[in-house]
Amino acid sequence: MSAHTQAVGVGTGHCPLMPTYGPPTVMFVRGQGCWLWDRDGNRYLDLLSGIAVCNLGHAHPRVAEAVAEQARTLCHVSNLYATEPQMQVARALDRLIGGSPGQVFFANSGAEANECAIKLARKWGGRGRHTVISAGRSFHGRTLAALAATGQPEKHEAFVPLPEGFRHVPWDDITELERAIDGTVAAVLLEPIQGEGGVNVPSAGYLRAVRELCDERNLLLVLDEVQTGLARTGRWFAHHHEGVEPDVVTVAKALGNGMPIGACWARTEVAAAFNPGDHATTFGGQPLAASAARATLEVMEELDLPTMAARAGQKMQAALRSLxxxxxxxxxxxxxxxxxxxxxxxxxxxxxGMAAGLLLGTAGTTSLRIAPPLIIDDAEMDHGIAALDEVLG
Incomplete structure (x- = not known):
């Protein structure tokens, strides 16, 4: 039995955490770059990065210093007032998304960013035009509305009745999408690449066809880039691979490199559907999280992280296929x-993998999800591939 196996478990007796993730199997106390250490000193190569969150790795010094300095300066004032980090992050997101100018609503998570997008679509569509169409096997979050948009019936069962106004069509099927549109539909909500549903990449031209269909029917195209955004797929946003300009984009996960922050960006004319009081959050975009996001985006741009991710991804794909x-x-x-x-x-x-010091995720019953920090180097990648080869063997 390995030292990693011996370290599994966080103690006996009553666990103070609700059982939404099952019993904890390891307790981490420190991270650095692509590595994590548990409380017994065992080291793990992280090939999941907090579920595509720590794109710059764990405990990045620039992000850590930004958070520490902000904590000493100003942590919270509420969204009744503006703060400098919030404004700077909003401008950076608008620039990186590109295309038509837009405006940002800050939240605390991807689910909340999607909740904002759903409410914005309903407000934009008007009374009677409120339906949001999303795809089978999609995942958009765990709030009731985001769960209703999620195309995984097994996740719905325990919580019915869910909010009305959601419709699901087969993934990557433009014909079925067109058939599902009627006078009640306001928006189409899609992940450019499905993450939680199995890392499903659409066929070439699918997103462009959806964009054209939305233009024809006067619908909003909402793209959930919570997992795919901010360099993860080798471009700043996954929809950039297709040259598509969405109306609304949701972002979270990697935005704060571990600090909880999400954002809903919308073209300015779409964002104008919201009036003061239509939507709000106490903590969204507060200075501490926004300062982490500001530092994260600055480092990502300095490193040209999309290029790094694209190159590393090519190498990792080739190595994985050889196993x-x-x-x-x-x-x-x-x-x-x-x-x-x-x-x-x-x-x-x-x-x-955990017993061997390797952190992996699932992407379905018989598939793994691999999403390491985008700063992973060749030696770390080789170590991970060799460890996985041994585990599979």
Whole structure:
């Protein structure tokens, strides 16, 4: 039994955490770059990066210093007032998304960013034109509205009745999408690449066809870039691969490199549908989180992180395909789905990986999700591939 296996578990007796994630299996106390250490000193290579959050790795010094300095200066004033970090991050997001000028609403998570997008679509559409169409196997969050938009019925069952006004169509099927549109529809909500649903990449031209259809029917195109945004797929945003200009974009995960912050960006004329009082949040975009996001975006641009992710992703895909236990690899950049040979259960491989000092995720019953920090170097990648090869063997 390895030292990593011996370290699994956070103690006996009553656990003070609700059982929404199951019993905790390891307790981490420190991180640095692509590595994590548990409370017994065991080291793990992180190939999940907090579920595509720590794109700059753990404890990045620039982000840590920005948070520390902001904590000594100003933590919170509410959104009744403006703060400098908030304004700077909003301008940076508007520039990086590109296309038509837009405006930003800050939240605390991806689910809240999508909640804002759904409410904005309903306000923009007007009474009677409120339906949002999303795709099967999609994932948009755990609030009731975001869950209703999520195209995974097994996640709905325990919480019905869900809010009305949501419709699901098969992923990557423009014909079925067109058939689902009627006079009640205000928006189409899609992930440019499905993350939680299995790292599913649409066929070339699908997003452009959706954009054209939305233009024809006067619908909003809302793109959920919570997991795919901010260099993860080798471009600043995954929709940039297709040259599509959305009406609304939601962002979170990597925005604060671990600090909780999300954002909903919308073209200025779409954002104008909101009036004061239509939507609000106490903590969204507060100075501490916004300062982390400001530093994160600055470092990402200095490093040209999309280029780094694209190059590393090419190498990792080739290495993964060479492994005997791998049946196939899909994805873009460093958001990868790995199909296991012989229909091996992904949960078993994740558990074996942890015992070997390797953190992996699942992308379905027989597929792994690999989303390491985008700063991963060749030596770390080689270590991870060798460890996975041993686990699969």
């Amino acid at each position: 005997d236990g791998v049946a196939g690899v899909r994805g873009r950049g460093l958001l990868l789905g790995v199909d296991l040979a012989g229909e091996r259960l992904a949960t078993e491989v994740v558990a074996a």
